[in-house]
Structures are given as C-alpha cells and as structure tokens.
Amino acid sequence: MERRPTIKDVAREAGVSKSTVSLVLQGSSLVKSETREHVQKVMAEIGYVYNRAAAKLRSxxxxxxxxxxxxxxxxxxxxxxxxxxxxxxxxxxxxxxxxxxxxxxxxxxxxxxxxxxxxxxxxxxxxxxxxxxxxxxxxxxxxxxxxxxxxxxxxxxxxxxxxxDYAEGGRLATKHLLEQGAKRIAFVGGLDGRPVTQERVSGYLKVMEERGQQSVVLTGAATRQFGREQAQVLQERFPEVDGVICFNDLVALGLVASASAQGRVIGAELRVVGVDNIEECAHSAPPLSSVSCRxxxxxxxxxxxxxxxxxxxxxxxxxxxxxxxxxxxxxxxxx
Missing domain, CATH: 3.40.50.2300 (Response regulator)
Known part of the structure; x- marks a missing residue:
C-alpha cells in the first residue's frame, strides 16, 4: 500500500518550506498568489489531501x-x-x-x-x-x-x-398598510407574554399610538391553523379590520386562505403582511407581503x-x- 503524501512531500516537490505549505492550507494572505498556485498545483499532482480534522484536534x-x-x-x-x-x-x-x-x-x-x-x-x-x-x-x-x-x-x-430588528419590521409593515389605505389594522399571532411576541408587536403598537388609532391584538400559536381560526374571529368580532400584520408567515398564509374562502378579496378588502419571508410567500395566491429577516x-x-x-x-x-x-x-x- 502506498504511503499518503505529507506536507513534507509537498514542500520538497514545490521547493518551499513546510511553513509556507501550512500557510497555503490555512488560506493565509501572507503567501503570494503565484506561490499559492504553485503549491496547490503540486498538491494536486502528488495527490496530497489535507487532513483538516487532525489539524483541528491538534489545535x-x-x-x-x-x-x-x-x-x-x-x-x-x-x-x-x-x-x-x-x-x-x-x-x-x-x-x-x-x-x-x-x-x-x-x-x-x-x-x-x-x-x-x-x-x-x-x-x-x-x-x-x-x-x-x-x-x-x-x-x-x-x-x-x-x-x-x-x-x-x-x-x-x-x-x-x-x-x-422585529420592532422595526412591525413599524415598516404598519406604515405600509396605512399608506395602502387600511383604516383599521390588527396584529395576529404569537404566544402572549413571550419576549419575541412583545418585540414583534411593539413596532405595530407604536405606529398605531402615534396615529391615534385603536389596536387589535389577537395572540396565539404561530401556526397556519391559528391564522385560519383568526380569520373567522376577525369576520365575526372585528369586521371593520381591513389590514392585518401576522406574527409570522405561517399565520398569515392560514389567515389568507381562510379569508379568501369567506369571499374577501385579499389585497383590496383585506390587506395582509407576514413576517419571515419564507420561500412560499412569493408563490402563494396571492403572493404574500412579508418582513424579510435577511x-x-x-x-x-x-x-x-x-x-x-x-x-x-x-x-x-x-x-x-x-x-x-x-x-x-x-x-x-x-x-
């Protein structure tokens, strides 16, 4: 069985020091590009494979x-x-x-x-x-x-x-819905008392207070099912709501599906924004506006x-x- 090539073999074949080969393996900027390319070429020619796991263990x-x-x-x-x-x-x-x-x-x-x-x-x-x-x-x-x-x-x-910055996301979404003509905006989803819920709803509450508008907050599980259920709650208890910001996209997608089944025109009679910008947002019917976490x-x-x-x-x-x-x-x- 042939012996595996080592750093010493690479250094000898390339005509450089072991430390130079090590620097190349580490991606160091201290090595000139010409030298790096030459060493990498030699590695390929002699079949050298860097044992990164062993190096990590040594360090x-x-x-x-x-x-x-x-x-x-x-x-x-x-x-x-x-x-x-x-x-x-x-x-x-x-x-x-x-x-x-x-x-x-x-x-x-x-x-x-x-x-x-x-x-x-x-x-x-x-x-x-x-x-x-x-x-x-x-x-x-x-x-x-x-x-x-x-x-x-x-x-x-x-x-x-x-x-x-979920607070900023809530501000952006609320201002957008107001600019689009929404008269009464609700926030839907997120377990009550959780810091992440409080942070996501805070931007919404701040803008609503600044505009002198009454808030509607319906907390609960961050799921499609909860979104579907809350579409019914909004229709029965808050029929004047024409804009909704959801805790996440799953809630929003569930709410949109249920509200559409009720006969509401999404984007006109009811405007909806989610949070997270999952891939499905761009392909839902209609495509879902969402706060992207990038x-x-x-x-x-x-x-x-x-x-x-x-x-x-x-x-x-x-x-x-x-x-x-x-x-x-x-x-x-x-x-």
Missing amino acids: GSTGLIGLVINDLRNPFFSELAASLQRSLSQQDYAAVVANTEEDPALQQKMINALIEHGVSAFVICPTYDDSGQTLEPIARAGLPAMQVFRRVDNRLDKFPFAAP IPEFATHISDTLLGWLNQGPAPAPDVRTPVSLMVRASSGES
Missing part, C-alpha cells in the same frame, strides 16, 4: 459547531439552519444540526449529546423551557454559545443574543461573530438586532 478544536434549532419543520428555521451551515463551511467548520421539535426534554438531550461529541461552540434557537436550565450544561462545559431569535437566558455575557446576511453575521469569539477574538455584543426589510407583494395591495 484543541474539533471544528464542529452545534446548531440546536427549535423546529426544522418550519421552513423559516430550515432556511436558518441551511444558511448557518453554509456560512460555517466557508470558514472550514462543520455544523451538527439538532432539531428539538419545541420539546424542552429533547432539547436537553441534544445539548448534552453534542457536548459529549465534542462540539467547539453552539448556536441555539431554543425552545422555551420554564426550568431556566436550558443552557446550564453549556455553561458548565465552558463553551461559547449564542442565542438567536429567542432569548431564554439573561446571562448575556455568557450567552449573547442576536435577532432581526437570513443569509444574518447567518453570516452569526458565524463570523461566533468563530471570532471561539478563536480568541473579542466577546460578542450582548444584544444585537440586525436589519430587516419589507417585501411588498399583492396581499397588501401592491400597486
């Missing part, structure tokens, strides 16, 4: 990042996981994804299992756990971890938090921040909000 890092996601059946969180995985891979880290299905007990099992398998750090979009112990195993292990979208631990020096950009921010922290860089800011934008489509009366 004390496995190169694995645990992504603990609350519900991968929701297309928004699937996009988040895929974008984070892609962004981490571009920096030579691999993501290990755990879906907790909004189950606190399963979440604890997944976190413990990932720690046992030696992940170097965590990104966690947690399910809610009233025990207050969600992140305690990570704290005991001394691993860097960032909370995203939901905050369940207020020790932000240990577990910094980042989320899109997930690819968000994922890049999170991976850059976490890996910088992991590699002895500065500690992340404790609480960060990233930009959002409004994607206007026919459901809100696109002109």
